Amino acid sequence: MPAIFFAQPIFKIFQFLVIFAISGSSEILIVYSNFTKSALPGFMADIRSSYKDMIDIFYCDIFFLDYELSQHSSLSALFDITNSISYQFEICKISEANSLAHFLVSDRLPCQNKWTFLLSSSQKDLNEAFITVLSYFNWTDGVAISDVEKHSSLSMDSKYFSRINIFTAESHTQVEDLVERKIMGLGSSLFYLFLDKEISIEFQKSLITSKLLVAGAGILLIQDSSYDSNLEGSLAIVDKGKEHINSKSNYLLATFSEMIKILGNISSSEDALKLISKACLNSYCVTEFSLINIHKGQRKIVGSIKSSKLILNASIIFPGNSTEIPKSSKKILYFSASNGPTDPGGNPQPSCPINARGITLAVKNVNTIGDILQNFYLKLNDFDCGVGIYNPAFCLACFGKDISKLGLAHVGGLTSGMALGEIETFKKLNVTIPMVSATNTDTVLSNSTFFPFYSRVSLSNYGYYAQIPLLLKAMGWNSMAIIYQNISNGISVNHYVSQTAAKQNIKILNSQRVIPASTNREQLRNWTKPFQEVIDLHVRFVFLVLNAPLCNYALELFYDLGIRKGDIFIFSFYSDQINSIANDDDYRYKRLEIGIPLMIALPTNFVGNKGKQIYDELYTEYNKTEPGPYSCPYYDAAYLIGNALEWTISKGADYSDPVILQKSIRDIKFIGCTGTVYIQKGSNDRLPSSITVQANSYSPETGITVYTVGYLRPYSSTVLTIIHPIIYSDGTINKPTDFRVTRTDCPFDNKLKRVFPKGRALVFGICFFVALVTAIATFIIWRKWWNIKVDELMKRQEISIQDFIVGLSIGIEFFQLIAMGPDIRPINSFIADIGDLTSLDLGTFVKLQNGVFWWLLTVVISLCALWILLCFEVLYQLDEKYGNIWFFKFSGFLADNLMPILGNLCFIPFVSTLLDVFVCDESIGNNFTESYLANDCYQFCWQSTHIVYVVLSSFALICYEPFAVFCRPLWQELQSNLHVKSIPLYLMTKTIIQVILVVMNKTLKRGSKLAHGFAFTAVIIFKVCFIWKFKAYNYGRFNWWQLLSLIGVAWIAFLATFGSLYTNSNFPYTALIVCGWILITSVGLFVQRKKFPSLLFRKKGKDTSTLFRFAFTFGKNSRVLKSKITPQTLDWIKNY
Secondary structure (H helix, E strand, O other), X not given: OOOHHHHOOHHHHHHHHHHHHHHHOOEEEEEEOOOOHHHHHHHHHHHHHHHOOOXXXXXXXXXXXXXXXXXXXXXXXXXXXXXXXXXXXXXXXXXXXXXXXXXXXXOOOOOOOOOEEEOOOOHHHHHHHHHHHHHHHOOOOEEEEEOXXXXXXXXXXXXXXXXXXXXXOOOHHHHHHHHHHHHHHHOOOEEEEEOOHHHHHHHHHHHHHOOOOOOOOEEEEEHHHHOOOOOOOOEEEEEOOOOOOOOHHHHHHHHHHHHHHHOOOXXXXXXHHHHHHHHOEOOEOOOEEEEEEEEOOEEXXXXXXXXXOEEEOOOOOEOOOEOOOOOOXXXXXXXXXXXXXXXXXXXXXXXXXXXXXXXXXXXXXXXXXXXXXXXXXXXXXXXXXXXXXXXXXXXXXXXXXOHHXXXXXXXXXXXXXXXXXXXXXXXXXXXXXXXXXXXXXXXXHHOOOOOOOEEEOOOOHHHHHOOHHHHHHHHOOOEEEEEEEOOHHHHHHHHHHHHHHHHOOOEEOOOOOEEOOOOOHHHHOOOOHHHHHHHHHOEOEEEEEOOHHHHHHHHHHHHHOOOOOOOOEEEEOOOOHHHHOOOOOOOHHHHHHHOOOEEEEEEOOOOHHHHHHHHHHHHHHOOOOOOOOOHHXXXXXXXXXXXXXXXXXXXXXXXXXXXXHHHHHHHOEEEEOOEEEEEOOOOOOEOOOOEEEEEEEEEOOOEEEEEEEEEEOOOOOOOEEEOOOOOOOOOOOOOOOOEOOOOOOOOOOHHHXXXXXXXXXXXXXXXXXXHHHHHHHHHHHHHHOOOOOOOOOOOOEEOOHHHHHHHHHHHHHHHHHHHHOOOOOOOOHHHHHHHHHHOOOHHHOOOOOOOHHHHHHHHHHHHHHHHXXXXXXXXXXXXXXXXXXXXXXXXXXXXXXXXXXXXXXXXHHHHHHHHHOOOOOXXXXXXXXXXXXXXXXXXXXXXXXXXXXXXHHHHXXXXXXXXXXXXXXXXXXXXXXXXXXXXXXXXXXXXXXHHHHHHHHHOHHHHOHHHHHHHHHHHHHHHHHHHHHHOOEOOHHHHHHHHHHHHHHHHHHHHHHHHOOXXXXXXXXXXXXXXXXXXXXXXXXXXXXXXXXXXXXXXXXXXXXXXXXXXXXXXXXXXXXXXXXXXHHXXXXXXX
């Protein structure tokens, strides 16, 4: 206690001591210490001037007390102003030893004896009174603030303090910091002050400034804290009889005044002692307290506290002019939402309460999970002032009557128009409050300068549709067209998409893009130019920013202008368009032709594990009913407010300040139901998190089926996550090119194309005839000439180039067979490309139109002619008969090296290409001459040029196949350096199987891919069984790997067949292919090592490094080198 504490009341204190001294004694000794010495001179002068003729007053330092006692024999009392518990205890003992009354003002009694009296209420008594009040009101928590001196006693007393946060404050700076950085974050509404007057007043002001003393709050001031307080609604515990004291000095004066009344008629020091002892129970002069209530500046006594019992005798007014006793609970933070079931005029909005379930669940989770606002209770106030339609007068009246219930923040209405109306209404009501929207998309609201207290967890039109070019880029397209309606949304979306397309290097090719706002089906036919431009540009991806009816009319118009299935790919602006194309009317077939698949994009709801958890909670909470379409963003809107409050409180800032709270809304980032929620800097819009991409499919049985293609995440490392590939109009997942096949790709409109049954029957007939003739001819050749055995390779041989070619043929035939099998391109295009190259199926790499195919066919026919000449050279051994002639010698060289390539490796490509000339199974009419070549729609069949190539191809087939069958085994018999030979029976069987596979590829595969897949797999399995029984080569290792390669082909054929049925994702099939091949290769290597020893070796050449060393040492170390070199190198050195 500072020394100045004693200066103000000391004169009055001595009035009492003088009375006591006059009654039986004449001397009083004041004992001071270094703590109080500075306050002594001033008041001693006043006392002596008033009582110089009545009493002798002395004073001394505590250190000289013994000496002063010896000098004054007439002392009657000691007045202790040492302000030190140790000094007070020492004086207590001295007073008892000398029978001197010992008076002191302190918060505790230093010792127990009959001569020492405490003239003020003790801290212990105050604590007991404090606990009595808390028990009466059932206040079990709150915040207690004390000075350092009282802190220790507060922290040790009573079980009630275990739930009360206790802080200390002794300066103005500490008070401000304590309120802002600690107390506001605790969420407490009950405050207990154990402070001196000055700090208490400062603390009360800080609580008011921080808006903590509102309805529902309570504040209890203990003794000194209540002095000079006019805090409305506060309670105070004070000594009984001193209810109107407003300072410490007045408190002391009142105390001594009471004592003077008690001692007014005493005649001796013993009488005085008895009277004092009677008035001061057990040396404590204050044992009863009053409970006062400050209301309208008046200090009203509302109860008394004695013997740990509170008796109320009047009603109490609490902060906020409330008569309800504040509850010992978390502080309530209110916010509001426009989520009523109707619009002005009684127009129902039945979906809005369902959507608002997201807000309700968010509030529940905040209050129960405790991840944020642990010390607070979040509460929602509902407003039914309109949801989708804004009525200015109705909205103003509705919000105006309950303006106090808006709370700290507001969740806006369903539409952008309603949100703008609410902002205007709040301005008229002079209400500044942060507003968060869950569903608004209008870009006007993006401007944070015009709308500084607005934010949204929904994507704006710009944030949403500006991502469309990014989607195209992620899907591998680089060009697009856009047609939009002449309304504000259409104009703005065209602007946004154009901006983003330029950044993504996506070309928007069409210049005529706009059509009138109000257009029916008939009127649209007057606006064909934008649609015709799209057709003429050949662009495939078309973005229609049209409402549902107009979008349907646009699809019908595209059909009427000649567009057909697969020509264009539609992306619709409106999500309901994805289903409306199947509306039952006379134009339905047109829309289904053009609008399958049709793609849309939607904001993603229930993202990730967090989103799934929220979905499950909503589903369970509301009797297993589906959440509303906007329940997810409404959840995030409420949780954004909760997170912003938590962030504000954690920083010690004033969460009731709308400017501070709005800044926190813009700063906060959290994982919500719609993904990562974060408001972009300088904008009111959230950062785009996730966009759901959907597409549709159609079947007569089930109608329209909508499926999710994937998720577009603009700011993720993986921009587009595909979960279900788009099933395109051809029934595959093969992505079309940027540009479509139109009239410039064929000399007729695509709508004229059709399957030509007669042409298909002719192709089947020709192909099966070729297969039958091949089988018969092969059987005859085998029985007459090649029904022979081949000796098995038993000893090691040096490998030759011919052996190498035979081994290479196994790998090449592997990929050729894959190309003849089911279409593997949807699963793995790389493997398919290799197969196409080895089979000369170049349509994947080169456009074979406008005569290009004829060039390829001419090359094949020419090579067939060369093969026939080489066969004659071999049959008649012309290189041996006419070896002196250069031409025949060169032809012999070609026969040795080209025949295995042209007759074996090229057998499948040659036969396949020669049969392509007969594939004319599509037509634009009903006649053969109106059918066209499958590989070149510019070449009509059975006319002029086509007939010429039919004749040449037929002649090539007739000559090439028999010669190939006969000369395959002949070539290997004539090669003296060839050690690995094919079994003739295997060669004959392989020929038949190869032709069957080519025929199936040209016929069955074009009719039914599934049937072709199963048939192809069956043929390959037959070939595997044949090799297992009869063998393919006279060398075990080659025979083993031929067998394994066919098993690998069967495996990939099996997977490709099922891949055509289930096209959800190609990754599992690719993984199965790789795993299968790895397994086959591993087993092959293991078995090879155990059962098939290597019988081919490569003869080692000269040791170059040893020769180099020998040359530079001139043979000096030849003895050393001799032990390290091969025999061949040693022979060369000796000859050198």
